[in-house]
Amino acid sequence: MENNNTRRNFLKQTAILSTGTIIGSSLFNSAFASESALKLENQIPELDTMDFQGNYSLPKLPYAYDALEPHIDKMTMEIHYSKHHQAYVTNLNKAIETLDKNVVEHSKSLESIFGKMSKFPEAIRNNGGGHYNHSLFWSLMKPNGGGTPKGKLGDAITSTFGSFDEFKKQFSDASMKRFGSGWAWLVVQDGKLVIGSTANQDNPLMSLRGKGLKGKPVLALDVWEHAYYLKNQNRRADYIASFWNVVNWEAAETLFNS
Ligand SMILES: [Fe+2]
Known part of the structure; x- marks a missing residue:
């Protein structure tokens, strides 16, 4: 029963912080049930943990597939969410089944x-990361987003970067310079904001x-080609520019303050 309750919580809430904090359930609850009445006003984070007992599920989007148009196109959102993210969820569940029951x-x-990633199989790393990162990513965008935090x-x-424009430049640079597939991040590392990529x-x-980026995520940008190729083809810079128009700064601030 406890596991079922945890599972239900996860289905309702998904963007997770390093501490186990999850961005408000309303972000994911509102999704497709009420496309015309997006409920983005209640973004208060709730404390929870991400269950690791198998049967992960795709969280609901907090907006319709076309809600981020013209910046992020409908087809990309639909495929990204329903195919790519779903695949990470499906394969994460399969990977969990291969683990020792005690683990x-x-x-x-x-x-x-x-926190002990090297002790787990590659499939848990890839698909667990995929599930977590995308869940976070959806919550960090919203219709009519953007502006300044x-x-x-x-x-x-x-105070850290000198100006918001300088921050955007550095974050965009990190997004552009990530070779191949990966993510750009703004994190809190040892009490300071740091930009990097994975x-x-x-x-x-x-x-x-190794010397990979460490810290608590505040902002995340998916720079895999599947996130932008349909609309922008090879022009990652255009996709990054579009991202700034849909950033959910309230959600980012919630992560920062948690
Ligand atoms: Fe992605």
């Missing part, structure tokens, strides 16, 4: 798995050998 029972959340996050960005479906919560 699964003692693994409480994807965050806890990321307010509050403590806005202040921190200005390869494939890795994220800054994963304890991996």
Whole structure:
């Protein structure tokens, strides 16, 4: 029963923080049930953990496929969400089935798995990261988004990077320079905002050998070609420029403040 409750919570809430915090359930609840009445006003984060008992499910989008037009096109959103993200979920569940039962029972959340990533199979790393990263990504965009961050996050960005424009430049540069497939991130690392990127479906919560980016995610941008190729083909820079028009800064600030 407890597991069922946790599962239900996950179905309702999905963007997860390193601490196990999840961006408000309303983001994902409102989705397709009410496309014309998007409920983005209630973005208060709720504490939860991501269950690791198998049977992960695709979270609902907080908006319709075409809601981010003209910046992110409908077909890309539909395929990205219903095909790519779904594949990570499906393959994550398959990967979990291959694990020793004791390992699964003692693994409480994807965050806890990321903290000891090297002890798990590659399939958990790739698909667990894919599921987590995309869940976060959906919540960090919204119709009529963009603009500039307010509050403590806005202040921190200005004090760290000198100006919001300089922050955008550095984040865009990190997005452009990620070779091949991966993600660009704004994270809190040792109490400071840091921009960086990760390869494939890795994220800054994963304890991996080497000098990879570490920290608590605040903003994430998927720079896999599947995120933009239908609309922008090889022009990643155009996709990055579009992203700034749909950023959900309220959600980012919620992550920052948590
Ligand atoms: Fe993606």
